[in-house]
Amino acid sequence: MQIPVAKKVYFSSDNHLGAPTNEASKPRELKFVKWLDEVKEDAAAIFLLGDLFDFWFEYKHVVPKGFVRVLGKLAEIRDSGIPVYFFVGNHDLWMNDYFEKELDIPVYHRPKEFSFNNKKFLIGHGDGLGPGDKGYKRMKKVFTNPFSQWLYRWLHPDLGVPLAKHLSVKNKLISGDEDAKFLGEENEWLVQYAKRKLETQHYDYFIFGHRHLPMSINVGENSTYHNLGDWINYYTYGVFDGETFELKEYK
Template sequence: MQYFLSDAHIGSRAMDDPQHQQRFVNLLRQLAQDATAIYLLGDIFDFWSEYFWRDSSKQEYEPLLTCLRSITDAGIPVHYFIGNHDIWTYGKLAKRTGVIVHRKPELMVIAGKRCLLAHGDGLVPSNYLSQFPREVQKKIRSFMRLRRLFHNPLAQFLFRLVPPALGNRVGYNWARQSRLKELANPCPYKGENHEELVLYAKEQSQITNHQSQIDYYIFGHRHIELDLELATGARVIILGDCFRQWTYAAMTEQGALSLCALDD
């Protein structure tokens, strides 16, 4: 089986559940029993940043890091896509755990199916902004500016110079605020004509020619569960999360994909 999980937000200061990390570790261990590969589609940590200095606070994540290492040591590849909370990894995570880090959306053939994998933040159809009133456009633009700053190599270099205790304080607090905002104002599925990732997938599936047609668009980020078939036959999958919903996707070696919940 091939497994797809996202948005565990381990270490979130917005949630006080001492069992959260352990529950995620248990799930990974269980899936690893029959996994050919595991795809982590972003925001596995609520805030992950690597510095030029030693950062002892990462000990908090020993259970998960050890678990990932044992899975990759067993020969099961683990693909780690950065999300918008764990952008700042420059090799330490990969070295410690053996995961393969992906910093951009990837087209991968998995069990014979063409899959577009991404966390999903920042993926919008073209002319996306123009449909909104000016006020909303402003908000989206400032979000995009922040996203560019987070991905900017110079800004990243400077942030790595910051003492970890300070960088982490800023980072965890930012992540906590964004999680609390989302928990207070959950944004349910907007419908196929408004959900950005669906619109993005629709546009992609229209511009790609028949031979290179994608079978599955698989995303995280939205904390909603979705399995939607487009007119082209492609399916858009949004994974839910491993934070409150505990959902993930499983694909058989024949390429059949289904969404699963933890207590299935």
């Protein structure tokens, strides 16, 4: 994609709307909607890198209620012709085709390459990548197993949704974000993942979420890893203006 003059590509991750309750997260939702309303003015594309919701599970005819403001704003942005891309996170990995059918937003379940102005990006949520995190990786295999999801759908939504929300808030293993502090480059799994990827292919930028910490780390010659932070404590996002990538705070 060639970014038109005066246009930008925006990146956001880890809103966790609905946590700890829909009512408590409403101010954060309103703030995020305001951000979307502002960036749509010069956005060439918008990337949402997962955990937009603290819990999301698609039954055949049911999705969790709430979040109408952010869903409506995303629909408006897509209807205006601005591309929006969604990468599932570890809290909304049960997303199927609702976004694609209702909002015309493609959904990705693993990292994907993009090119903007001849700069190569590898973009994803970031959960389960790199060395370590073995407990969550085992848990993720269970969560993403089609048979496990089929079994869960037999729970009535009035039981299944509150149960999953409770586990999502309380269980650190499910959350995958129990170490919300910088661990050092050698212990940051996504940093190690990026360095390993560079052994076989060059990327100018690695853009991930999941860690809830805004950070920018050089991982190779002309290659940088950026974590987008979150919309709980930092309200940070990424922007690429066609030449450089920058992390910013929304106030």
